[in-house]
Amino acid sequence: MAKLPPYVGIGGKTWHYSFRFICGAILFFLITPILVIIPLSFNSEPYFTYPMPGVSMRWYEEFVTNPVWGTAVKNSIIVAVFATIIATTLGTVAALGLSKSNLPGKSALMGILISPMIVPLVITAVGMKFFYSDPMGYLGFGWLQDMMIQWGWISDKLRLTNNLPGLIVAHAALGTPFVVITVTATLVGFDNSLIRASAGLGADPRRTFFKVTMPLVLPGMISGALFAFITSFDEVVIALFLAGKAEYTIPRQMFSGIREQISPTILAVATVLVIFSILLLTSLELLRRRNERMRGMSAA
Amino acid sequence: MTDTTASNADDPMADQGTLKQRLAKAERRNKLRAYGLVLPLFIFSAIFFFFPIGLMMFNSIDNPLVANAVPKTVEALKTQWDSRKDTLPPEEVYATFGKEFHDLDRLTQSRMARRMNFENAGLLTLVRRTGSRLNALGKETEGGLDAITDWKTTLIEVDGRWGDAEVWATMRNIGDPITGNYYLNALDLRRDKHGEITTVDENRSIYIDVAVRTFWISGLVTFFCILLGYPVSFLLANLPMRYSNLLMILVLLPFWTSLLVRTTAWIVVLQDQGVLNDVLIFLHLIPDRVQLIYNRFGVIVSMTHILLPFMILPIYSVMKNINPSHVRAARSLGATQWTAFWRVYFPQSVPGIGAGGLLVFILALGYYITPALVGGPTDQMTSYFIADHTERSLNWGLASALGGILLASVLAIYLLYNRFVGIDNMKLG
Incomplete structure (x- = not known):
C-alpha cells in the first residue's frame, strides 16, 4: 500500500490514487467542520462567514466574564467529577467480578450492565424525570420519608430533580458501561497466578489489590474514567429533563444558546471544548501506549 | 488435626x-x-437506571385517572349501555355521571378533562365547561342537584356534545385502570364507539409516519456511514503504522469532540449565510444560496458525520486482524485485484460492517438533539415526540408508549448485536 510495485499498470495507478483521493475527501469531511469554527470564534463581528473583518477575543471575554457560563462550567465540572468517581469505582469492582472465567450468567450480566449505553437517551431521561421526582416514594419508602418530614429531619420530599446530586447519579449510571468495558478488556489475559503469587508471599487481599491488580488494570480504569467523564461532560438530554436553570451544564447552556440565537460565544465555548478533547485524546493515547508496554513486559 | x-x-x-x-x-x-x-x-444501576425505565414502561399502561374519578359511571356505561344499538346511554348513566362528576374537586375535574382531550381533541372544553356549569346549577336550582330529575336533558343543555354517543364511548374506553390505549395511539390506532380497534383519521395519523421516518433516517445514516467508513477503515488498516496512527487522529478527534460542538459546527457550515454556501457560490457551482439546513439534508449530513467514527472503529479493528497473505495468495493464484478483494478480503471484513452497522443504527434510532437543532418540523424522529409529549402536552402515557415501542426496537437490534458480535467484543477507541 505504501509504495506501488513497478508492475502496476495505468488502471491500477489510477485506482490507487483515486482511492486515496476519496479517503482524503472523507477524512476532510470528518475534520473540517470542527476546524472551521475555531477561527470564526475569533471574529470581531458576530457573523459566521469568511473572510473575517477582524480578529478579537471579545467572545472569549464574554465566555469568561458572563456568570451564566461560569455557573455552567462549575456545574459541569462538579457533576462530571463526581459521576466519574462513582462510575469508575462501581465499574472497576464489577469488572473484577465479571473477569472470573466461566462465571454462570456472565454474558447476560454483561449485557444488562452495558445496556445504559444502548438505551436511547430520551427514554432514560423521561424515565428518570418521573422517578427522580420522588425516588423514596416510588421505591416504597414513602412512609419513611413522611416520618422524616414529620420529625423535621427533612423539609420536603427527597428529590433528585433540579439539583446536582440527581445529575450526578444519572450521569454515573450512563458512565458505568464504559468503565466495565475498558477494565474487562484490560483484564483479558490477566495472569491470575500473579494474585496467587502475591498471596503466597504473604500479602493480604487488600495489599494484593493495591500492589498487584490495580497497577495492571489502571490503564483500563483511567481510560474508562475518561470515557465516563466525557460522557457526563457532553451529556445534554438528561440535563434537559432533570436540570433547572441553576443546574445548567455547559452543553445544556449551549443547547439553549443554539436554540435561541446562535452567538459567537458558543463558538468560543466550542473551541475551548475542542482543545479539551484534544487533551483527553492525547492522554488516552499515552495510556494506550503505556498499556501496550506493560502488556509486552508481562508477556515476556 | x-x-x-x-x-x-x-x-x-x-x-x-x-x-x-x-x-x-x-x-x-x-x-x-x-x-x-x-x-x-x-x-x-437497578435503582438509578432500570427502575426509572421500568416506571416509564408502567406509565405506558397505567391509566388510573378516569377509573378513580368516576368509577360508578364507568361501571354503568359498561353494564347498562350497549353502544352497538346506536342509542345514547340510558338516563341512569347520565344521572350517575352528573352526580359523580359534580362531587369531584376542580383539580380532578380538570385532570379528567385533559385525559379525555388526549383521546379526542376538543373534549377539554366540554368537560371543563360541564364542571363549572354543574357547579352553578347546584347553587341556582332549588334543592341542589338532587332535585334534578332529567339528567339527560340537563347535561345536553349544558353542552350539546353530551348527546353524542362518541363522547360516552370515549369515557368508557379510557375507564380501565390498566390500558393498552396509549400503545394504540402510538400506532395511530384508536378504539371506536363500539370499543373496536380502528385506524385514526388520515389527517390525524402521525406516529406511523414518524416511526417509518425514524427507521428510514437511521437506515440512510447507517448506509452512508458504511459507504464512507469502509474505504477509510481499509486505508487505515493497510497503511504502515506511522501514517495510520496520524490519520487515526482525524477519526478520533471528532469522536471525542462534544456532540453539541459538532452540531454547532454543522449549523455554522450549512447556514444560508454559512461557509458551505459561500464556497459553492465562490466556485460558481450554484447561482444562488440554497437551503442546506433545517431540512432532511442537514439531518443526514450531520448525523452521518457524528456517527461515522462509530462505524470506522469496529471495521478497522476487524480489518486489522485480516491476514494480508490471504489476498496475496489469491493474487498469486491469478485473481485480479478486484476478485481478490471481493472474494477473499471483503467477506472477512463483513463482521466489522455488521458490528459498526448495528451500532450506528441503534444509536441513530434514539437521536434527538441533532435532528432537533438542524432538522425541520418534518425531520423529527420518535425521540422528539417522546420529549414533546413529556414536556409540552403532558401526555405522559403516550410519551411512555412511544418510548416503549422505540425501546423494544432498540433492544431487538441490541440482541442481534449481542448474538452476532458479542457484547464483550465491543471496542472503544
Whole structure:
C-alpha cells in the first residue's frame, strides 16, 4: 500500500490514487467542520462567514466574564467529577467480578450492565424525570420519608430533580458501561497466578489489590474514567429533563444558546471544548501506549 | 488435626474426596465473591437506571385517572349501555355521571378533562365547561342537584356534545385502570364507539409516519456511514503504522469532540449565510444560496458525520486482524485485484460492517438533539415526540408508549448485536 510495485499498470495507478483521493475527501469531511469554527470564534463581528473583518477575543471575554457560563462550567465540572468517581469505582469492582472465567450468567450480566449505553437517551431521561421526582416514594419508602418530614429531619420530599446530586447519579449510571468495558478488556489475559503469587508471599487481599491488580488494570480504569467523564461532560438530554436553570451544564447552556440565537460565544465555548478533547485524546493515547508496554513486559 | 492427617494417610480415597469437596467449596466461594463484586454496580444501576425505565414502561399502561374519578359511571356505561344499538346511554348513566362528576374537586375535574382531550381533541372544553356549569346549577336550582330529575336533558343543555354517543364511548374506553390505549395511539390506532380497534383519521395519523421516518433516517445514516467508513477503515488498516496512527487522529478527534460542538459546527457550515454556501457560490457551482439546513439534508449530513467514527472503529479493528497473505495468495493464484478483494478480503471484513452497522443504527434510532437543532418540523424522529409529549402536552402515557415501542426496537437490534458480535467484543477507541 505504501509504495506501488513497478508492475502496476495505468488502471491500477489510477485506482490507487483515486482511492486515496476519496479517503482524503472523507477524512476532510470528518475534520473540517470542527476546524472551521475555531477561527470564526475569533471574529470581531458576530457573523459566521469568511473572510473575517477582524480578529478579537471579545467572545472569549464574554465566555469568561458572563456568570451564566461560569455557573455552567462549575456545574459541569462538579457533576462530571463526581459521576466519574462513582462510575469508575462501581465499574472497576464489577469488572473484577465479571473477569472470573466461566462465571454462570456472565454474558447476560454483561449485557444488562452495558445496556445504559444502548438505551436511547430520551427514554432514560423521561424515565428518570418521573422517578427522580420522588425516588423514596416510588421505591416504597414513602412512609419513611413522611416520618422524616414529620420529625423535621427533612423539609420536603427527597428529590433528585433540579439539583446536582440527581445529575450526578444519572450521569454515573450512563458512565458505568464504559468503565466495565475498558477494565474487562484490560483484564483479558490477566495472569491470575500473579494474585496467587502475591498471596503466597504473604500479602493480604487488600495489599494484593493495591500492589498487584490495580497497577495492571489502571490503564483500563483511567481510560474508562475518561470515557465516563466525557460522557457526563457532553451529556445534554438528561440535563434537559432533570436540570433547572441553576443546574445548567455547559452543553445544556449551549443547547439553549443554539436554540435561541446562535452567538459567537458558543463558538468560543466550542473551541475551548475542542482543545479539551484534544487533551483527553492525547492522554488516552499515552495510556494506550503505556498499556501496550506493560502488556509486552508481562508477556515476556 | 493429627487425627485427620492420619486417617487421610490411611485412606487415599477419602483424601481425594475431601480435596474434591474442598475444591468445589473454594470454587463456590470464588463464584459468590465474583457475584458479590458485581452486586454494588448492579444495585446502583437497578435503582438509578432500570427502575426509572421500568416506571416509564408502567406509565405506558397505567391509566388510573378516569377509573378513580368516576368509577360508578364507568361501571354503568359498561353494564347498562350497549353502544352497538346506536342509542345514547340510558338516563341512569347520565344521572350517575352528573352526580359523580359534580362531587369531584376542580383539580380532578380538570385532570379528567385533559385525559379525555388526549383521546379526542376538543373534549377539554366540554368537560371543563360541564364542571363549572354543574357547579352553578347546584347553587341556582332549588334543592341542589338532587332535585334534578332529567339528567339527560340537563347535561345536553349544558353542552350539546353530551348527546353524542362518541363522547360516552370515549369515557368508557379510557375507564380501565390498566390500558393498552396509549400503545394504540402510538400506532395511530384508536378504539371506536363500539370499543373496536380502528385506524385514526388520515389527517390525524402521525406516529406511523414518524416511526417509518425514524427507521428510514437511521437506515440512510447507517448506509452512508458504511459507504464512507469502509474505504477509510481499509486505508487505515493497510497503511504502515506511522501514517495510520496520524490519520487515526482525524477519526478520533471528532469522536471525542462534544456532540453539541459538532452540531454547532454543522449549523455554522450549512447556514444560508454559512461557509458551505459561500464556497459553492465562490466556485460558481450554484447561482444562488440554497437551503442546506433545517431540512432532511442537514439531518443526514450531520448525523452521518457524528456517527461515522462509530462505524470506522469496529471495521478497522476487524480489518486489522485480516491476514494480508490471504489476498496475496489469491493474487498469486491469478485473481485480479478486484476478485481478490471481493472474494477473499471483503467477506472477512463483513463482521466489522455488521458490528459498526448495528451500532450506528441503534444509536441513530434514539437521536434527538441533532435532528432537533438542524432538522425541520418534518425531520423529527420518535425521540422528539417522546420529549414533546413529556414536556409540552403532558401526555405522559403516550410519551411512555412511544418510548416503549422505540425501546423494544432498540433492544431487538441490541440482541442481534449481542448474538452476532458479542457484547464483550465491543471496542472503544
